[in-house]
Amino acid sequence: MAKNDKSREAQKLVWEGAIPLQIHLHESEVTTLPPPSPAMILAPRIGYLPLLVSQIKPYFSSTLPPGVDTVWFEYKGLPLKWYIPTGVLFDLLCSEPERPWNLTVHFRGYPGNVLSSCEGEDSVKWSFINSLKEAAYIINGNCKNVMNMSQHDQSELWRSVLNGNLESYLHFASKLKFGFTADDLSMKLNISSLKSREASTEADASGPTKAGRIPIRLYIRSFNEDFDDLEDLPVIDSWDNISYINRPVEINDDGNCFTLGDAIKSLLPEFFPNKTLPKDSACSPNVKENEKLEPEAAGSGATGTDEAEEMLQERLKSCSLSDTPELKLIRIQGIEPKLEIPFAWVVNNLMNPEHYIHIIVYVRVG
Amino acid sequence: MTNPSNHGRIDTKSSWDGTLSWDEFCIAARAFMEQWNRFNADLPPFSWVPRPNPPWIPPSSQSEGYLSVDNVLIFGRTEETCKKGDDKEEEEEEEFSCCDNDNVVDPAMLAQTDEVSSHHYDFNIIYNVSYRVPVLYFRAYLSDGQVLGLDDIIKSIPSSTKRLLMESKWTFITQEDHPYLNRPWFTLHPCGTSEWLKMLFNSDPARAQGGLSVAQYLVAWFSVVGQLFDLKIPFEMMGYVDESGRQHKNTITDSS
Numbered sequence: 001m002a003k004n005d006k007s008r009e010a011q012k013l014v015w016e017g018a019i020p021l022q023i024h025l026h027e028s029e030v031t032t033l034p035p036p037s038p039a040m041i042l043a044p045r046i047g048y049l050p051l052l053v054s055q056i057k058p059y060f061s062s063t064l065p066p067g068v069d070t071v072w073f074e075y076k077g078l079p080l081k082w083y084i085p086t087g088v089l090f091d092l093l094c095s096e097p098e099r100p101w102n103l104t105v106h107f108r109g110y111p112g113n114v115l116s117s118c119e120g121e122d123s124v125k126w127s128f129i130n131s132l133k134e135a136a137y138i139i140n141g142n143c144k145n146v147m148n149m150s151q152h153d154q155s156e157l158w159r160s161v162l163n164g165n166l167e168s169y170l171h172f173a174s175k176l177k178f179g180f181t182a183d184d185l186s187m188k189l190n191i192s193s194l195k196s197r198e199a200s201t202e203a204d205a206s207g208p209t210k211a212g213r214i215p216i217r218l219y220i221r222s223f224n225e226d227f228d229d230l231e232d233l234p235v236i237d238s239w240d241n242i243s244y245i246n247r248p249v250e251i252n253d254d255g256n257c258f259t260l261g262d263a264i265k266s267l268l269p270e271f272f273p274n275k276t277l278p279k280d281s282a283c284s285p286n287v288k289e290n291e292k293l294e295p296e297a298a299g300s301g302a303t304g305t306d307e308a309e310e311m312l313q314e315r316l317k318s319c320s321l322s323d324t325p326e327l328k329l330i331r332i333q334g335i336e337p338k339l340e341i342p343f344a345w346v347v348n349n350l351m352n353p354e355h356y357i358h359i360i361v362y363v364r365v366g
Numbered sequence: 367m368t369n370p371s372n373h374g375r376i377d378t379k380s381s382w383d384g385t386l387s388w389d390e391f392c393i394a395a396r397a398f399m400e401q402w403n404r405f406n407a408d409l410p411p412f413s414w415v416p417r418p419n420p421p422w423i424p425p426s427s428q429s430e431g432y433l434s435v436d437n438v439l440i441f442g443r444t445e446e447t448c449k450k451g452d453d454k455e456e457e458e459e460e461e462f463s464c465c466d467n468d469n470v471v472d473p474a475m476l477a478q479t480d481e482v483s484s485h486h487y488d489f490n491i492i493y494n495v496s497y498r499v500p501v502l503y504f505r506a507y508l509s510d511g512q513v514l515g516l517d518d519i520i521k522s523i524p525s526s527t528k529r530l531l532m533e534s535k536w537t538f539i540t541q542e543d544h545p546y547l548n549r550p551w552f553t554l555h556p557c558g559t560s561e562w563l564k565m566l567f568n569s570d571p572a573r574a575q576g577g578l579s580v581a582q583y584l585v586a587w588f589s590v591v592g593q594l595f596d597l598k599i600p601f602e603m604m605g606y607v608d609e610s611g612r613q614h615k616n617t618i619t620d621s622s
Contacts, residue, residue: 081543114549114550116543116550117541126540130540133557134497137557222420222422224421240548247496248496270423325422365421365422
């Protein structure tokens, strides 16, 4: 069991990851003086904003104008899509982590033309189950296991997500018999497999990744100019400025270690002008033999160590020519992983409970 | 869009799972569009909408896209109005048959009533890469532009079809962001599509024997999902002969 615990370490951190929110009531809904102070709450990364409403409401209920609640959230003018996990919204919209994260809540005037309707927890639950079904279909070729799950088990699975109870989640999720379970794909993740690609082809310390399709949601934030400081990036005020790709990554069981870089390349080939990464590619320079990906960075926030970040930046930059579009940043669960880590590690550890990997990419174009 | 190929057939005999690839979708989409536009002259035509390329892809590259038809007029039929409407029609017929005088029915009146209850639908047929099937996205509005909510839409669905489709756990309407337009649209959830398409084809011995022409995939698919809106595939489309002279028959008798 100890071994198992160890292999779950990163996953545990992901589940415990939370973002401190400072929530302001929109001024148009303030009917009292002085205006209410903002609500401070901790939002689970794997959670969803509408699930926080019952905690937030008491802060503002006395000042709200009469009417029926139709709650929605906004960040710097952008209405937030409620079905995207909170951690993903944070990683996508805050180029530099903002703590606490200042959001605005509205209880009135739902922007139904921009946001799909949300009737509280039920909507979120069904969105979650639908995503789970979609993931099951991608992985298994059908979603029978999700469809045939008993109401009780389905509720318990949802409750475990709601409460951030990983142990209970693992118990009920195991009934879904996904083609890859953590153990299946755990691929004896030997940290030393984080060697460069050529090393892993010779002696396959990581074991081959099973062939198959992996559910991915990719969010791409693009900008035209080069910004030294991510903080200077223009504010996103429309979802039209974000490209969203919901496309599985196909893993071929060709014996090579399939890396995160390979996965990104298959989704965004335009950013990898060379057909194949050459052996002495700048993308895999000087990776020290036993260089560790530090899982403790996983849940703790939006950045790894500064040093690691710098290295990633350099590597990402050197991957593309100056006149081609350029990958500036890759973020998953708040960490900025290196391109050469085995994709199976990402899948096993950074997956959201609905079996999707949410990847955020910042790119410079033109 | 990929050019349709005449040899594009799906082998439904073996373990076909009811899905199709993106390239097959393109073939099927073009064939469906051609047939629809030829045989449904009284309805607005379908067109292929290329997805605007994201900023990092050169504008010249081939892009993704989807099928779209706008402003299909469907008369609203809540249970009550539907019944009333039918009665009215009968009455009209009688009146027309006994005396086709122009002062019996006030056409302006009639038009007014229709305008109130008619629903305008936009339909998009979009390939879903997760489920590898086509997905119907739609939105509905009244003549004055007022957008219809899910309740209004469900109320207007013919009750027999509604029962058939809504009670099935495979087919239900949800609201999702349109993958290209980035706005909430209604959609028939695709999680059961491959399953019922497989059943549809396996229950037809001719198809099970001879396989399915890729070009007919969307026709068969739409013959089911279109029912939800009382949109019928014209008979000509079901047994359509394409330019190559190959006949895509719906029913073949020599299914020995």
